[in-house]
Amino acid sequence: MIPDSDLKEILPPSPITAPLATQVHSGIPIPKAKRVTIFSPDEWEAFIEEWASSLQQHYLKVRRFGGAGDLGVDIAGFCTTLGFSGAWDNFQCKRYDHPLRPSDIWIEIGKIIYYSFVGEYKPPRFHYFICPKGVGTTLEKLLNRPDALKTKAAENWDDHCLLGLTNTRQVTLDGDLKTYFDAFNFSIFSSRSTVEIIEQHSATPFHAVRFGGGLPPRFAPELPPDSPRSNESRYLRQILDAYGDHLGVTLSDVAALDPHVTLKRDYLRQRERFYHAESLKNFARDNVPEGTFDALQEEIYQGVVDICETAHTDGLARMKATMTQAAAIHAASNPLFPALKTQDRQGICHHLANEDRLLWVPGDA
Template sequence: MAMPNQFDRRTPLQQVWFWQPEQWEEFTYEWARMRMAAEGYLGVEIIGGSNDRGADVVAFFSDQRLNGEWHCYQCKLYKDELKLSDALPEMLKPFVATVETTRTLPTRYSFVAPRIHPRLKDIILTPVELKRRFLSYLEERPRPVAALPSATLRAVKERVADTDFSMFWAVNLDEILEVYSASPLYGSRFNYPPSGKPAKLVVPPEPNADEARFLEQLLDVYQERFGVHIATVHDAFTHEETGEHIGRQREAFYAAESLRMYARESVPGEAYEDLQSDVLDNLIEVADRDFPSGWGRLQSVLQASGQVQVVASVLISHFKNIERKGMCHQLANEDKLTWCKVGNR
């Protein structure tokens, strides 16, 4: 039996201190993609690496990409708060890139760090002061500046002089989570249980194509047990022995479909498919036994579904008896379970 899923009790901030820089970049990339529609981005990509020229994650507005209008996200995963002394060397890189490559200057350059020092936040909120500090940094010629060819440094200073420093922003973890926490990725990224509960699907009065095969299998069972005069779903609805039974099976099927949709929208990955596979591995052993009738096989499998141990699934709190029975019919709908087998009738 699989071990129970141990959800993380630490806050996101406590967790990110143990991340690798690549994880922080991926997290920033996911957040930027969540904001594509609001910002009007055409695309978002991770560059990262030693030659990223200060652009870990980029978001662009046109097919020109980094030759057109774009936003830059510089990801910094430090144990301490991001300070001005950390930011200044990074601010140099996009200006150098415009001199040495065909890249345009980003219209927004955001530092993304778990925590931003209040003084850096304050300076970034005053672009005139930030520009003054950066010009002083260039004049002091620390190692990154001193390493530049003189012609490149002159060109950088010219671009800096003509640049509005309101392009620089700083974003901390709390600001990212305002958007990210509403995403299905949130639970997976921080190993939290999914939020909310499945929205109940209404069972349609008339069966639709999505439930056709599992209903056919039920008709096989009814015909075998009660007679061939139960030839259609309508016959089953109106028959005194099967009318209530088929109604309960449809309710179970749609309860399981509700859980499937919830998992798709609230849990990243294939949590429902994994759960279904785990359940099938158990039920197939029951279904493969010799039964004198399809009715006996159906009833035994439905009963066994309530005893399957699935404590490792993040969906366990929503996987009640009705969803378990409904999953049996989902599996029958895909012919992964069969009630009436030749030779076992």
């Protein structure tokens, strides 16, 4: 029988700090680097596709290759219009349940050497190995010693490359291929850590949705320029027509508002609202997936269209009632909600007016 002296009271450790409301709601956050290691195959594939979009700023063109005939190329970043005949970099994204080992890469090195030897492409400037669980210590040491990497690649050629490079024949490391192998620059082979990949992924619009953590701070919107831009022409014409409908006159341009101080102030507010929405649209482009702003615009439209199409005394009353309704729309389900302001909701109405989806004076389209 187990003596009582061997039994200890269960005493959970005291928290170092008071728990946050977000922890009570969602649990303790999983670090991003840890989360990547538990991605499913589909999640890893999607994550790599999202990350690859961040490479567009460094290369003229970025393309993803896959399937049995990838020739050792996974994600290629092209530096010139010459494609594989010019300077390019290769990113080999391998998904294993362990840190990348030397035995995992001999076939990949063999492909690069063999297919560049037969002229399928010029050797890449750099060839990076990427794995969700990172690169193991043994492999990392080899990647930092190109001569040792070459020696080990030669020793492992028969076991990994002899029958694995093509489906049609054996590829022996001898003759001209051996000469090419010996002269090959093995310093092109390197690795990228998961932390580096996540950092680059953070520059994409997919990051907040993939990892959470909220949206970055939003900069103040641009002030409307004195002279309206071409993309303002339609909604401004609609505003002037709404004022004209209210006054019972035709307003040819904004200068006609000078005698009407209250309307002139309203005109300036409406332009500020438009630029608020433009700012949000640009913010969405950089921080959330494509279509997020369009979804918000559609939600605003559905929330105001019935008010807009109701009978009103004049166009100005219709525009004012629509703006009031827009300001009351919550839109909490949209990923942009934390960054959303009243002026954005109202400015989106002018985006819709720019497309004639909202009309302040019916029949004016």
